Structure formats: structure tokens, C-alpha cells
Amino acid sequence: MRKQIVAGNWKMNMNLQEGIQLAKSINDYFCEKPAKKAEVILCTPFIHLSGVAPILKADKLSLGAQNCASEVSGAYTGEVSADMIKSTGAQYVILGHSERRSYYHEDNALLNKKTVIALKSGLKVIFCCGEVKEERESGKHFDVVKKQLEEGLLNLPVGDMKNIVIAYEPVWAIGTGLTASPEQAQEIHKFIRTLVEKHYGKTVAEEMTILYGGSCKPSNANEIFSKPDVDGGLIGGAALKKEDFTAIVEAF
Numbered sequence: 134m135r136k137q138i139v140a141g142n143w144k145m146n147m148n149l150q151e152g153i154q155l156a157k158s159i160n161d162y163f164c165e166k167p168a169k170k171a172e173v174i175l176c177t178p179f180i181h182l183s184g185v186a187p188i189l190k191a192d193k194l195s196l197g198a199q200n201c202a203s204e205v206s207g208a209y210t211g212e213v214s215a216d217m218i219k220s221t222g223a224q225y226v227i228l229g230h231s232e233r234r235s236y237y238h239e240d241n242a243l244l245n246k247k248t249v250i251a252l253k254s255g256l257k258v259i260f261c262c263g264e265v266k267e268e269r270e271s272g273k274h275f276d277v278v279k280k281q282l283e284e285g286l287l288n289l290p291v292g293d294m295k296n297i298v299i300a301y302e303p304v305w306a307i308g309t310g311l312t313a314s315p316e317q318a319q320e321i322h323k324f325i326r327t328l329v330e331k332h333y334g335k336t337v338a339e340e341m342t343i344l345y346g347g348s349c350k351p352s353n354a355n356e357i358f359s360k361p362d363v364d365g366g367l368i369g370g371a372a373l374k375k376e377d378f379t380a381i382v383e384a385f
């Protein structure tokens with residue numbers, strides 16, 4: 134059985150005290166009412182990691198970052214390395230989020246390099262892909278996602294795949310209130326799983342966790358997560374409210 138995951142992407146929200154408060158309330162919730170199926174991951178800003186790590190005591194509650202440097206260490210002012218992230222107690226890092234791809238011009242080659250470094254540090258990688266609105270409307274979304282995955286991820290050794298989670302996030306659905314329909318999500322998740330199978334075989338493909346992201350909320354999570362190739366979600370806005378986030382986790 135492949136792992137089901139609900140990961141909250143806090144993006145650049147909340148100061149340290151607010152972040153710790155939210156992490157505490159989420160931890161308390163899951164200590165009392167353990168998540169039944171899914172592993173729950175909080176992906177916080179770098180600054181919050183070492184403060185949040187010791188708070189997370191609930192079963193199946195993990196910590197992640199939202200980015201890491203493309204170099205191992207050295208004179209890279211302002212950067213944060215994968216080793217540093219790992220040393221806080223975090224287990225995951227999100228790479229290739231569309232906001233990193235578009236605002237910070239991170240391309241597939243750079244993301245490939247970051248992924249290799251993150252895995253070497255012992256982090257698991259949540260690798261994001263997804264098309265913009267025009268690409269969806271012109272029917273290019275399969276090609277776009279294929280290229281992002283083949284150039285960024287699917288050239289790594291097969292042994293690395295157990296430490297990879299793929300997140301499909303249509304850019305037109307991120308923070309817009311629009312969601313892919315459950316059928317659209319299923320269609321492209323299946324396409325992604327078939328692509329993984331082509332590169333690594335059936336067993337790896339069957340075990341790959343593929344998350345959906347983009348305006349996921351308590352009211353639509355259940356329907357999307359019920360699709361056979363959707364193994365959970367990467368949650369932005371709704372991850373900032375304990376009630377919404379925990380309700381999404383319970384949607385399984």
C-alpha cells in the first residue's frame with residue numbers, strides 16, 4: 134500500500150511565534166485524535182523549522198522545508214542548505230513549487246541538482262509539477278508535466294524513488310479558488326504514474342505517492358482524494374487554519 138500524505142505548505146506566512154502557535158495546536162489535535170490514514174507534514178519557512186521540530190510529537194506528524202540551496206555549502210550568502218534543514222529535525226523538502234519556478238526562475242536542471250543534494254542529505258523530496266492556464270487550455274498539460282518530471286526527476290537512480298513524493302499542482306488552481314475537477318486530477322495523476330512506470334517499472338510506480346495541490350479545502354478534499362491515483366494533497370491557504378487543515382486530513 135502506498136503512503137497517503139497531506140502536506141501543508143505555509144509559504145511566507147506567519148512570524149515565528151504565530152507559526153509555533155499553529156504547530157502546537159495542530160500537534161495537540163493529532164495527539165488527541167491521531168490521523169487515521171495519512172501522514173501529515175508541516176512545511177514551514179526555514180526560520181520556523183528548529184522551533185517547530187521539538188513540538189511535533191503526534192504519531193505520523195512530520196516537518197518539511199519549502200526549498201533548499203542548489204549547492205552543498207560554502208560562500209552562498211543568504212542560502213540555506215539541505216544539510217542545515219536536515220539538522221533541524223525536518224524530514225522533507227518541497228522542490229519545484231510553481232512559485233519557485235516562476236518568481237525565482239528555477240528550471241528543471243536546477244531542480245534536478247537540488248533534488249540530488251536534498252536526497253544526499255537524507256531528506257525526502259516533494260517534487261512539484263504542473264501547467265499554467267494557457268498550457269491547459271491548449272491541451273499541452275501532459276507534455277509540460279512530462280518535461281518537468283523527465284528533466285527534473287525521472288533521471289535519478291531507481292533507489293532514490295522511495296524518497297520521492299510527486300505533487301501535481303496546476304498553476305491555475307493555486308491560490309485562485311479554482312480546483313481541477315476530480316476527473317481532471319485523476320486523469321493527470323494516472324498519466325504521471327504511467328510515466329513513472331515507463332522509467333522505473335510497475336512496482337515503483339504503484340508505490341509512488343502522488344499529491345494534488347491547488348485550492349484544496351475541506352469541502353472538496355474528499356472527492357479529489359477518493360480518486361484512485363490521488364494519494365493526498367499539498368495544501369497552501371487552508372494549511373494556515375487548524376480547523377481547515379485538520380478537516381482536510383480527516384477527509385480521507
Ligand code: PGA
Pocket residue numbers: 142302306307308309310346347348349367368369370371
Ligand atoms: P493553495 O496552494 O492551496 O493555496 O492553492 C497550494 C500550493 O501552492 O501548494
